[in-house]
Each structure stands twice: as structure tokens, then as C-alpha cells.
Amino acid sequence: MAAAAVTKSPPALVPPAGPTPGGSLPLSSIDKTAAVRVSVDFIQVFPSSAEATKDQAASVAAMREGFARALVHYYPVAGRIAEPVPGEPEINCTGEGVWFIEAEASCSLEEARNLERPLYIPKEELLPRPPPEVRVEDTVLLAQITKFTCGGFAVGICFSHLVFDGQGAAQFLKAVGEMARGLPEPSLKPIWARDAIPNPPKPPLGPPPSFTAFNFEKSVIEISLDSIKRVKDQVASETNQKCSTFDVVTAMMFKSRTLAIDFAPDADVRLGFAASTRHLLNNVLPSVDGYYGNCVYPGGLAKTSQEVKDVSLVEIVTAIREAKDVLSTRFLDWMSGGAKENHYNVSLDYGTLVVTDWSHVGFNEVDYGFGEPSYVFTLNDDVNIVPSVVYLKPPKPKQGIRLVLQCVEAQHSKSSCSPLSNNYFHSLGRESGKAPAQPARRQTPPTDEREREREAMAAVAAVTAAAAAAEPTVSKSAPELVPPAGPTPRGALPLSSIDKTAAVRVSVDFIQVFPPATGGPAADGQEDAVARMRDGFARALVPYYPVAGRIAEPAPGDVVVDCTGEGVWFVEATASCALADVNNLERPLLIAKEHLLPRPPPEEKLEDLILMAQAKEALAARFTDWLGGGGGGDHYDVPLDYGTVTVSDWSRVGFNEVDYGFGEPGYVFTLNDDVNIVASVIYLRPPAPKRGIRLMLRCVEEPHAAAFADELAKFA
Template sequence: MPCIKGINQLRKPPNIMEVIIQETTTIYPSNPPFNHPHTLSLSHLDTDLNLHVTFRYFRVYANLSNSNPFQLIKNALGTALGPYYPLTGTLRKLEGCRFELHCTPGKGVPIIRASVDYSLESLNYLDELDETFSERLVPNPGLVEAMDHPMILQITLFKCGGYVLGSAVHNMLCDGLGASEFFNGVAELARGVTRMEVEPVWERASLLGPREPVRVEFPFEEFLRLDKEFSPYLQNVGPTVRVCFPMMEKWLDRFKEYLQERSGSRFTTFEALGAFIWRARVKASNIPKDTKVKFAYLMNIRKLLNPPLPKGYWGNGCIQMYVQLTAGELTDQPIWKTASLIKHSKYNANDEYVRSYIDFQKENYEKGITAGKEVSGFTDWRHIGHSKVDFGSGGPVNVVPLSKHFLGSIEPCYFLPYSSVAVEGKEDGDGFKVLVCLRECAKDGFMAEMDKFSRLEFDLG
């Protein structure tokens, strides 16, 4: 039986590879939608301080059509930036610490052209790679540059004709679904349509603004912390590493059967696997048993609201959900109880919960709202469209997030889809991939726990 152990660490290739930066250009909207400076209001979900971070990731393309991807994407991007012109704006901090978007004629999106003198096939399409190299495939703006240019792109051409599209997008402008919607729109234009199927909708302050008067109906302070001086992304837990491993369907099926046998409940993959990984990480990190630890994730609210958000809304349309335990409770209680807590936490997500959270943000924003320390962030990328962005030669053969900052967590976990595109030299298994960031000192213990999972050893109470 195959096991997880031994195939997880992002390995360093045998030779030192250079990413050669050739040029940086700016793409402007091909049909400028305005001719005077103006500001756009952001929602209280957009300006959550946990989202004051640039999200970085890349897509790998085999380029089976042998097109010129740099020119193709440049042209399509220029057209898309007409309706999506807020991506050319500048984030500005207001009094009271909130943010707004300032839009000025003549601004655009920077795009970097780079090259690598290797074929993607020789690098296994970046499935396993040195972190130093992968970091150079995506722009990495500082805080000031990220506010001035909330989107920066990089296209890196490989010797085989394939390429990597690296994206650095400020999280205050959009969540994963919103970014996916934008890139799928650019891809539509690259494939030859004259107009994107879904037109973007802004209206953030009116659709997701606070009520008058505000009304907070849920005890958010039970798991959130008000501390203006605390920065969740500056926590010092020592060196961190990324590990990536396959998750086979037969392992998951047997684990979910195990949970159902003991609890009488059915669990989704996210609930079941999330519980196991959270427990494995906390156990391996040797966190003191009386320390509070949190499981954090995003719940899509677009269809939960009354009325639902309109089609094309590309701002942050998710609410942060939490499960909180002490480290001792998490590691000592039966695993099915943890999965049940994650499952039941979803039941809170409704229109009133979202409106209350927005009102809570308005009342407490200046105090600094954070989830505190020891937060494990989880997100599922399998179904939000990242793997469907097709510029005309097929979708990406790999999608890799680089950000270690997510929902106040510096140790996020991503569930990643396998490619739907078959390419020579790359074989994907069934199931999906899991990418986990964790403190380096916990790596061996964590992978030992995941190796037990692959061997169907679930005797956890």
C-alpha cells in the first residue's frame, strides 16, 4: 500500500535554476472606463485586518497550442481591466484604520516577463520543488507597493514552451472565488470571446455594509481578540516549512466510515480530513495543553444572504468561521468529536450571523480584531475555479499557493485539485493534494501522523 511518508517535502532540484527577469511592463485598460480620479468604498468584509496581506500563488501551463502566452494574456488582460478597473487602483488607509480604493486615470497592472532554461517536464511540472525557486515565480511586493499595485502578475516562460502565471493579489480586493472569476474572465477573452460571460459587480458598501443601528446577535468575542497592538502575521514560531502530499480517495472513504461508525454522523472530506490534520499539527507542535488553539476557515455567503449577492460580485464574499479548543482537549478527545465540532460550526452561517459580524466589525474595528495566536487556517481550493482557467491550450496542470498568511494563521492548509489536463510525463493519482505549512520542528511528527492515516490506522478514540 502506498504511504504518505517520504514524498512530501518540496525538494531542491539537482541544479541551481535561475529565473531571468526580462522586462516589466504595465497593462492599461484598453477601454478606459473613467477620466477623473474617484474613490470606491470597500465592504467591512474586505477591510478585515486579517486580509491586509497579498495572496500569492501560481498556475503551471503546458501550453499545448504553442501560442505566445505573454502577448495573449497581455491583450486579454487589457480588455478585462475595463470592467475590472478597480484592480488598477491604490489602497489607502483612512482615519480609524479602515481602507478605501483610490482610482486614477492612467494606472494599470504591472506584468513581469521572465524565463527559465529548463523544461516543465524535467521539473515534474513543479509538483516537487525548492521553495527558493518557486518563490521567484511570483511577484513579492512589500507593504507599500502592494497597496499601490494591489495586483501584480508574472509570466515565466520555460524551455519547453510551457509557462507559469504567477499572481500577487491583495486580499482586500477579492477572495479566492473573486480572483478565480477574474482570471476565468481573462481566459475567456484570450480564447476569442468579445465579452466576458459574467460582468463584475462592485456595490460593496451597499451590499455588505453595517446596519443602522448596528445589532450584534452572536458572541464573537468568545473566539476573537480585540488588540490593536497584536499582528497575527508577525508571530514568532520559529522556521516554517511546506509539505505536500497526495490524499487518496480510499483513505478518505475508510476514515469517514470510521467516523460514522463511532459518531452516527456523516462527514464531508473537509470536516473529516480537517479534523485529522488540525489534531496532527497541534500534537506535533508540542503546544502546551492549556493553550487555546483555533481551526479557522471561510464559509461562502454569496447564496446564504437574503437576498443573495448578485452574480458577478467579486469582493470578499466569505465569512470567517472558527472552532476553538485547548490543545489538550483537541489531542485527547476522540477525533470524531472534533469533526463534529467543525461540522456544527457551519450551522451558524446565515444572513443574521453575517450581518452581525459586519456590525461587530463596525463597532470594534479601531480596537483591532484578530483571532489571536495558534490559529490553523484551512481552505479548500478543489471547487472554486482555480484549476479551470484556460487561456486556449487547456487548463493548468498545477496550481500552487505560496502564501503562509491566511485568516490570521501563519500555518495554513490547502486542499488542492489535480489537473484535468493530461500531459506527458505527469501522472496524477485519484483524490487530491494537500499542502500544509507548519513549524519546522513539527514536520517529522506531523508526517508520522499522516503516515498513520495512509495506513488506515485511525485508533484515536
């Protein structure tokens, strides 16, 4: 099917349905300390229901009315965030209201895979954003309801963490649902009372944290209730203590990740989490029940890698429970002004794992008049400076815990024996549901390697591969060098002045899509076709021997090709689906691009490899002038601002005419689409048998997208 389109109405303000107080309201010390002025995005998925299917427009109108009525009781939410003094944000009760957007999708929820990952509809189409002249950071909450052709809905919410924690935002949305369903008033009376929370002296901040941008693999895994119960029973048997689902799942994650990465034995590994402190504020707030501000405080633990590997899962559960007890003591100490260190300072490095539990926040229990959502998921997944896992409820009717993983890089997730790999979970799932071996309780760390491996297996054997079955998976072989099929010259070869001026040492990624062969060599077997392709590379590298070398820079700025004859890296991979199952790799991709692209082993620098040849075409006059030494100015110096659009024509480069023995590709597309410093358009050939030109647009921001599409449609 063609990619789904979403048509959005312009954002409209929904003001309170009645008069509300004005003035300014303070935020609490927890709001200002914990939240760091960020917005939280999430989606609630509502399948079609008898009520909503009758009249979607009436359902949307009732929801809009629910917001208007709820804002009378929650009037600060209708205001705006202001900062009259640096570092002292507050709520200006303007009564303007919340931004509300209506949208329509051109498909059913089922056709959009019920919004399972990877998303069939770009997240930007499902999330609310204000008009371009309004800063999202100044808003308290925004909402978008997207109607699907089946009668279902997706509700996108964006809320400010300065004003709510997750439980507080859910409390407000439940009130919206109650008002939409016609209740006279919210079942919980809202309480502001931010000034009731103490404002103790701030502990020393310490040096600012350093940041590293990681290239995390994103995946989804589910843990069944039976698996969690087995571990809970084991904890009760060995310690005579109860533990929570959070304790069990977090212990599994902490141990699994430590085993997968295989840190040095003495390396520090850390676990971070935020816990609710509402129960500790009973004597501080007028009422804890209606309070909707931030009530979270950070906790965690630190151990050496060897300690985590050696101890049993039960012992890690115990350590997590102890860390939660310490958190309560630390929070009370903080409120009394006795905190000696800043517990919000978290080491943002690869040794830290931060977990966030959304499974009990309350967003799954919101009913706007068309039933509770079947699934809720967060969309703040573009933060790549700290390894993280989010716990969600899986889509109904499933039970258990869904883990959204963004905590390891590729080299620690692809191994078939990795405790965080899909293959590993599949192998566990094939054991006929047999209960996993339970680790024996030990007073001393295990020393036998086999015993340690058995314990590691038990630590994660509860995890199932249900999510892997729900979405396509790709199993990659280890990268393998394909050397030239015969002897080739050695030595260094220079690059041209054009190469060194224009190329700026970047790699170009693209995909060639080959439909199933109906005849010829490939129809006889994929393995034979892959073997012939590998042999084709080996034989081609004899005449194209520089491609088998490596890029070197013996002197700064003097880039050469070192003809080492090593060869090109070649990766074989198998997908768990047909091309038709993933929409023939049309955008948006239903398989993450990282799974479709080759990458060398971790010890090899991608920048040193020669992956493809570039085809360039220059303006004749300027190029001739440049060749003669008369080039006035650097024509490669392009202003990288919003006033510049850069176009690249891939339609005639030649990649569409490549035949590896199983025909020419039906479609070729580039994947270098994460560059966001210049407006760009790429021209491609559309998938066969279509004709014409396909434009890949990354050249306007959202405020200009609709007008740009309208103008472009005049030429379509």
C-alpha cells in the same frame, strides 16, 4: 544540470482596451475588516499543449490582450489603492492598468521538477513585482508569465486581498481567460456594489495580539479520495448526516497535530478557518454570482488537548460542522450590528491551527488559451507567526487533497511515530491499501491507553505518503553525544578579547559535499565510514577538549568555555535519493537546509554548544595598533545599511581540505543565508573539478539585480 536561469522583461502596464469610468470607489466593511492590506502570491503551472507549443509568443500576446479586454469590464482592477483618510482605503479608478511581466526560463518544466516543492527555481523569479518606484501595496493585481523550453508556462499572480477574496480573484482571471480565447464578453457580469454590504458598529478591538516567530517545518502530504470517503461513510453511518471533504481533512489535521505535539491535558487547542458567506448575502447584493469582493468570515472552535485526544474522528467532524453553523449565525448577527466581540481576533500562538482551503477557489479552472493548469499553489509561506495548513488540489492527474504544512516545529515532526511525520505516513502506506481500523462510537471518552492509541491511528490512517515519494526525504536519528575517547581536563577556560569582541555568540552553519567514493574505506560501506568519523570526533576531542565543553556566561559579558567533557552532538541521517538526484546540493537546494544541518535536542540551547572553530584574518596595521592599545575607534562597528557590503572569504579557510576517511569534499558551502540586515558576499571554491571563485551574493535588492549582474559579468 546547472541551476535554471530566468530572464525577465521590464514590467509593462497593460491598460484597459477601451474607455473606463474614473473617480473613487469604496471598499466594503468586510474588505476593510478581513483583508488587512496584504498581497496574495500564487503560481499556476501549465504543461506544454499543442496550442501553446505552436507559438508561445502568440499565446502570451493573447493573454495580454485578455487582460486588456477584461479590464474594461473589471475597470476597478486597473486602478490603484488609495487611503485619503487613515483607516479608510478605497479604489482610485485611474485606468492605469495592471503590471505584466514576460519571462523565459532556461529549462523545461520537467527539469524544474514541474515546480514541485522544494522549488528548483527561486520563487522571486516566478512572481511579478512592479518597478521599484511603485509600491506593490498600492496595486490591485500583477501578473507574470514564464515560458519554459518545453512549451509550458508558469503564471505568477499577485493580488490585493483588500479588493478580492480568492473566489473573486479567480472570477476575474476566468474572465481574462475568456477574453484571451476570443469570447465577446465575460460569462459572469462583474458587480462592485461594495457599499451594499452593511457597515455595522465595530465591536471592541481588545488588546493588540502578541506575536511569536516560530521555526516551522515545511512539508507536503496528500490524502486520497478513498481515504476521505471512508471517513465520510463512517460519519454518515454514525450520525445519519453528510459531511464535506473540508470537514474530514480538517478533523484529521486538528487531531493529528494535537497528538503530535502532545500538549498538557488541560492546554487549550484552537482551530481557525475562514468560510464563504456569499450564500448569506443573497438579499443584500444585487447579484451574488458576479460579486468579486471579500465574502469571508472567521470561524473555529476551541477544546482542551485531552478532549481532542479522547474523542473519535467522527466527533471532531461533528464539532467542525457545528462551528460552521455557528459562523453563519455570527455573520448574520455581525451584519445586523449585534456582534459583541471581534471574531477576527485569533490567538497567534502554538496552540492555534489555521487552515485555508484553496482546493475549490477556482484558480485551477482558469484557461488563458492554453488549457487549464495542472497544478496551482500559493507562495505566501514566509509567515511564521501562526501554525497553518493550506489545502490544494494535487497536480493532475492525481486526485484527493494536498496539504501544505507549516504548523509544527522540528521536535514535533521528526519522531518516527509522530502522526505528522513522513515515516509514520510511509508505514501506513505499506499496509497494502487495507482499510484502517475505524474508531467505535463512544458515549464516554476512552480510558484504555491502547484503545486511545488505536483511535489516534484511525484519525490519521487515511493519509498517504504520495508527496513524500515525489520529493526527497531525509530521516534523522536522534541527536547523540559523542564524548572524548579519553579523560580530559575540567574547569573553565577564558576566551580572548578578540573572541568576545568579534564573535557575538553566533553559530555558523555549512555543508561539506562528498561525492561517492570510488576506492578507500568509504567504498566498503557507508556505515563503517560513519562509525570511523564518529570515532574520529571522539579521539580528536581528547586534545581539543574545550570543544567537548559548553559555552557559559557566569557574569554578564564574561563568556567562558566550561570544560564539562560532555562531547559534541552527532546526528546520523539517510536521504531517499542520490546526490545527483538533488543536483549535488547546488543552489537552490532540493532538500531543505534544516534536514542537512545538525541541531541538538530541544532541551539543549544551540548557543551554548561549540560546533566549529573560526578562522580570522585582520588588517595588519589596525590589528597591530589595536594590540598595542592604540585602536582609535571600534572597527567592529560597521554601518548596517544598504551602502555597506560585507565580504567573507571562505575559499581558503580549510574546510575543503578535511578528509574524514572518504576523501576531501567536492564542495563546501555556508548556510547562514537568512541574515538580511546587511549586504553580503561570500567567496567559496566552486564544486570540483571547477576552479576559480564562486560568489554567493546577497547584496542587492531586485530593482538593482539586473544592472549588478551586467556589471559583474564584465569581470567573469
